[in-house]
Amino acid sequence: MDASGYREEIYGVFAGAGGDADVTERVERALGVGTEYLGLPIGFLTRIDDGEQEIVATTGRHAGIRAGERCPLDEAYCRRTVEREETLAVQDADASAAVNDRAVQAFGLGAYIGVKITVDDETYGTVCFAAESTRSEPFGESEEVFLELLGKLIGQALERRAYERELEERTARLEREKARFEGIAETSFDILFRLDRAGTFTYVSAAVERVLGYPPEELIDTPFASWLDGESIDDALAAFERTVDGEAVEGLELEFVDATGERVVVAVNATPIRDDGGVSGVQGVGRDVTGRKQRERELRRKTRAMDEARVGISMADAEGDLPLVYANEGFERVTGYDAAEILGRNCRFLQGAATDQSAVDELGDAVAAGEPASVELLNYRADDSPFWNQVRLSPIEGPGGDLTHYLGFQTDVTERKRTEQLVRLLNRVLRHNLRNDLNVLLGVGTHLQSGLTAEDDVSDLGDRIERTANRLVGTSEQARELERYARREREPQRLDPAALFDAATNDVPEGVTVDAAVRTERGICAGPELETALTELVENAVEHDPAAGTSVELEATDDGEWVELTVGDDGVGIDDMEAAAIDAGEETDLVHCSGLGLWLVNWIVTRYGGSFGIRERDDGAGSVASIRLPAIDDDTPVDAVKRRPTVLFR
Known part of the structure; x- marks a missing residue:
């Protein structure tokens, strides 16, 4: 051309x-x-x-x-x-x-x-x-x-x-701006009330007339249930019984009928009145949330576009503990939670043991100041799998300039964070291993330059050079393989444990005893590169057993949700430092792996939502590498089982 x-x-x-x-x-x-x-x-x-x-x-x-x-x-x-x-x-x-x-x-x-x-x-x-x-x-x-x-x-x-x-x-x-200027009803006044043990009003504040249109004295000595809409009576009576038994009730939404026959939604918080160690009645506060409920319904009607957005979108009421009032399908996809089960809750339910408190505090400070914020949090999905969540929060004001809601955007950035972590890992491991191996070569070179003596074993020096060079080549190949898998698209599919075991042990040297047991009829939902991960574990088990008669045990078990693949050996066992690095999902100056093989396994397994770890055998003679991945039946679609990537720790 x-x-x-x-x-x-x-x-x-x-x-x-x-x-x-x-x-x-x-x-x-x-x-x-x-x-x-x-x-x-x-x-x-x-x-x-x-x-x-x-x-x-x-x-x-x-x-x-x-x-x-x-x-x-x-x-x-x-x-x-x-x-x-x-x-x-x-x-x-x-x-x-x-x-x-x-x-x-x-x-x-x-x-x-x-x-x-x-x-x-x-x-x-x-x-x-x-x-x-x-x-x-x-x-x-x-x-x-x-x-x-x-x-x-x-x-x-x-x-x-x-x-x-x-x-x-x-x-x-x-x-x-559209949300900012949408009409929001005036703030309601709170109703203070007291009930005796029979559920009769003994006190009602003047705010009841503004909310329901009745003067307070009209409610005194009447059962509270008589003012409720029929559909709310059962919920109200059940909550009343709990309060009389000593339990506080918060955020109970009840529908009252006002003086004009209209329904008014009142959010009630109630606590028991204690006298002489017993409960003599109930006291509480009721807030008219009819306008808020109407606004929420209106907001849902006007946010159809947000419902269809791929990014997670949520909205929280600025009052109280920032309860969620809206979550779109994107939020459900990102977090794994159904909107129905999380509305009314604060978003902190996504946090867990490894969530960075400083990032949480940064978000909290922005909320307290009524300012926008953007942070990356380690959150947990409904199935407890960790993921990196980019959270962007924007305050929304009503026509009067009052803060009414917070609009949140949630984006799963786990793949990007995994890639960043992989880059840091490759840099650290390559620097560490290359430096050590080059020092060996430099030492041998210096020795050769100084001249051989009668005590020198030329063959041993050659072996050291060859072993070191092979380590350098192996580290380089593993780095390229890791990078190649990082660039490759995910291909979740159904894999047969028995076929995986056969492929992983196909090239074991003579003299190595292999015992494989598959104790499940279900498959594994993961990518074809899982075969590479298992092969790496088998080769690792063989390579690190200096004794003759090496034995490798492979087992697949099923707990109903996960299939666990284990590779056990009878060698010298896993180094504590390497096990700690894999468990933590990162390397430091003091905690690191000797190579990239285990990181390759970790990358592959966690890419399909699984976990990987290594422990010492119960009898202390060798180590056991464990992989957990989603189980899948023959007639179950892959899309129904596949998991999103998780972070690089168990």
């Missing part, structure tokens, strides 16, 4: 580019077209901000050019690119004054061509293509024209994306 054909292909890539995910996917496709046309294996889009370069999207493989990587602009090939209006083309970076030595040392690219990208007349960053080797011929005019076209198309797509974001924000503001 000639140059014009590639330009037409680029035009086609960006035709009708839309939202965030769409623009990112098109940029990646365009980078692929560019590498093919220019004959350069590496393509990347950068963003320049405050003297720093960030890699936004890439194609091709280069250790220092990956999405999310940052470096000072002075150490980047793009430093001169953003200073120019035209394309910067470098045939040989070592021989070019346009690329400084720091950039060459940092990235080691021989050939480079890049162009500046502007968005709304401001420098956004660059789009570049490169190779580690030099280029035999200079870049031609058609290649520079191609790159300038690509830069303009990317800039236009980014401008459209920014415009769409602005429209979305403007729409959200309009929705908030």
